[in-house]
Amino acid sequence: MPNSTENRLEEGRPEPRARAVIVLAAGASRRFGPEDKLLAHLGDSPLANAAFTLAAGTEAAQRLAIVASDEVADLAARAGLATVRLAAGGPQSASLKAGLHRLAPGIGEVLILLADMPWVARGDIDALLARGAPACARIGPARLPPALLPARWVPEILRVEADQGARSWLSRIPTDHCLALPENHLRDIDRPEDMPR
Template sequence: MKLEDCAILVLASGLSRRFGSANKLLANLSGRPLADHIAQWIETTPIGQKFVVVPHGEEMLAEIFTGRGFTILENSNPDAGQGASLAMGVKAITQTLSPAGIFVALADMPFVQPDTFLRLAATIGNANLAIATDAKRTIPPALFAKTLFPALIALTGDQGAKQILGAHGPIARLPVDAEQLRDIDTPTDLGAGK
């Protein structure tokens, strides 16, 4: 699958309860907001269309992604969970575009490298889904083929795409270094691994 024929959806509307009262995606990581790291990596890829789901009213967060060429999708109900956020994003994308696949990435994963998206596209083959794994966990980033768009749009709750793993096979798993797949959940995580 060619990256140019795909869209990407970054999920950036989580509630970050373990981080405290501040929006973790605006926290400083190496001199820049946390969310800017994944946005920058994606900006350097040839992925055709770039989208991000942000909470309604989060203008500073939206500006980070707008500055990197993303289309903003506002989530007026972040409490509905990651699955609902993913469904909303995929529905919005497919109402105006017909991509061959949709990448899904999380804004709190600042260490994912651009070549991972290229490798996912090369890995998917005849599978419905290509997803990263560090041998312990199977987690985003992931690339969903068009056949899974209806299942993504039907998602609800906080489980994200985990609800459809295994139910709509086959799945291609891409080994990725664990450091790339490290996410930021607490203020302590910002300093870990430096």
């Protein structure tokens, strides 16, 4: 007879102990200039701290940060995330796959966060998790992270050779699992002018 965890996995809503959170934080920041944008100060702390803190506060069995620099790795570790090192400048798909390769046994769903989206709120994540995997955020028709992917998709994602980040899988998500969030919560930082004045 299946136990309660198995029942919830079948329903697409794993218990927190069957969830992983992955923060993608290994981008090259080319459009930001010579400074690492993830270390640029947003208020009183480095930009990446917002996503790391959000991940650390999300109920999960496993919390990972995919990083390319010692400084960003230190920030993630101080927030309580395990770090996976990756060479800087690779495609987002490399970061995603690096995290998926490190998933612990028994994970049923994976929450993907981007370290350059500092305004995603706790309530946004709670609403996304309530939808159950698969789910993602949306602005109008555009689908984007944060995204909640079912673990059953992982083998296929790992097999794809082309540069396909999390966005390439969002088109599979049913419309009623695409959560409309405030546009200002989903802003990302690409260039210095994207930082608040």
